[in-house]
Amino acid sequence: MSQALGRQLGSDKRVDDALVNAPLFHALVERLDDDERHVILDLGPPQSGTVALFSHFRCRLDIADLAANLPAMQRASEDDSPGETFAALLPPTHQEAADVILCWDLLNYLDRPGMKALMSELVKRGKPGTLVHALVVYSARMMPVLPNRYVPVDDHNLRLVSNSKETQAAPRYSPEDLSLCMPDYSLERAMLLRNGMQEFLFRL
Amino acid sequence: MFERGKKQPGDGDSQSTTGGADSGASSRGTPNRRSGPREAAVIGASIHIDGDVRGEEDLVIQGEVSGTVKLINNNLTVGRDGKVNADVHAQTVFVDGHVEGDLVGSERVCIRETAQVRGNITSPRVSLEDGARFKGSIEMDPAALDALLGRQKGVAKTATGPSKSGSTQSSGEQTAGKSRDLLAEAKTG
Numbered sequence: 001m002s003q004a005l006g007r008q009l010g011s012d013k014r015v016d017d018a019l020v021n022a023p024l025f026h027a028l029v030e031r032l033d034d035d036e037r038h039v040i041l042d043l044g045p046p047q048s049g050t051v052a053l054f055s056h057f058r059c060r061l062d063i064a065d066l067a068a069n070l071p072a073m074q075r076a077s078e079d080d081s082p083g084e085t086f087a088a089l090l091p092p093t094h095q096e097a098a099d100v101i102l103c104w105d106l107l108n109y110l111d112r113p114g115m116k117a118l119m120s121e122l123v124k125r126g127k128p129g130t131l132v133h134a135l136v137v138y139s140a141r142m143m144p145v146l147p148n149r150y151v152p153v154d155d156h157n158l159r160l161v162s163n164s165k166e167t168q169a170a171p172r173y174s175p176e177d178l179s180l181c182m183p184d185y186s187l188e189r190a191m192l193l194r195n196g197m198q199e200f201l202f203r204l
Numbered sequence: 205m206f207e208r209g210k211k212q213p214g215d216g217d218s219q220s221t222t223g224g225a226d227s228g229a230s231s232r233g234t235p236n237r238r239s240g241p242r243e244a245a246v247i248g249a250s251i252h253i254d255g256d257v258r259g260e261e262d263l264v265i266q267g268e269v270s271g272t273v274k275l276i277n278n279n280l281t282v283g284r285d286g287k288v289n290a291d292v293h294a295q296t297v298f299v300d301g302h303v304e305g306d307l308v309g310s311e312r313v314c315i316r317e318t319a320q321v322r323g324n325i326t327s328p329r330v331s332l333e334d335g336a337r338f339k340g341s342i343e344m345d346p347a348a349l350d351a352l353l354g355r356q357k358g359v360a361k362t363a364t365g366p367s368k369s370g371s372t373q374s375s376g377e378q379t380a381g382k383s384r385d386l387l388a389e390a391k392t393g
Contacts, residue, residue, distance in 0.1 A: 046315075054344065
């Protein structure tokens with residue numbers, strides 16, 4: 001936790017329930033070399049915190065905002081070739097493979113075929129060693145009907161911003177489910193967060 | 205790494221930037237004014253332009269423009285009801301409305317909360333307010349920015365592929381350091 005943030009929480013003398021400590025995200029950011037150029041593909045919506053965080057690195061930040069296209073993705077997952085739809089929803093690659101893919105909460109809103117199609121499409125945008133950071137509902141039986149937003153507060157804390165009060169059943173994908181849907185990725189680490197989300201770090 | 209003396213995202217105001225905040229611009233529909241009153245041309249809400257827009261004065265677009273917009277030494281504001289389907293190159297670009305096209309700001313690009321942008325942003329200082337809709341790429345690599353903006357600082361570099369050479373790193377770090385200083389200044393100011 002940053003000192004500034006620690007002071008802020010300390011002075012409030014209360015826990016900020018919306019703040020989620022994400023150790024694997026911290027580990028991922030720690031791996032980014034200050035002197036190397038990186039391409040970050042964020043599948044989530046544009047957020048000031050994400051821009052601010054990665055502005056400290058030599059990088060290009062691609063923002064896909066796939067949550068805005070969730071109905072189209074869910075419809076496409078029922079098609080024979082959803083990959084084409086998914087590819088059209090992603091920003092251009094500019095002939096550079098992504099080094100890091102941020103996939104926060106999105107997978108919870110895709111069925112298995114949809115998840116498989118999306119992650120297969122992302123293989124084409126990555127390279128050996130590309131890291132995928134994902135947050136997946138693990139312990140909660142219900143989740144909001146719309147994906148939450150996770151906003152980086154610093155390099156190891158994400159602030160959860162809920163977009164809906166209505167809930168629906170959570171798929172609660174297990175690591176085995178994810179492995180089956182992501183055969184090209186290897187699971188590096190997984191951690192259960194205090195808000196019931198499982199934090200995953202996959203590698204291509 | 206991130207916490208070593210660097211400004212943390214989320215500190216201070218709610219706006220984040222790659223290098224600086226929207227300090228001088230009025231909030232809605234008027235261009236940035238840095239040194240006294242500065243008249244801006246206005247493309248009104250009922251005006252539609254198909255073609256290239258160029259000029260030597262600030263411009264506010266409240267109507268619709270398709271084509272290209274080049275105000276190399278001036279500021280462009282796309283008003284809340286403005287619709288731009290064009291690649292844009294200006295000194296500073298403020299977006300409250302709709303843009304489909306690439307945005308190049310030689311000084312700054314500011315995407316405000318009501319904006320809807322689909323395209324790529326190239327600028328040494330980018331601010332993106334929460335609530336804005338954006339799909340595309342934000343180039344934040346100082347070396348790539350120099351190349352894309354046509355600035356020659358030491359060894360020329362391209363936007364693609366990492367560079368590890370000492371001389372180009374030095375060039376990039378100077379720009380990055382400047383950006384970080386500006387960020388800190390904007391956050392604390």
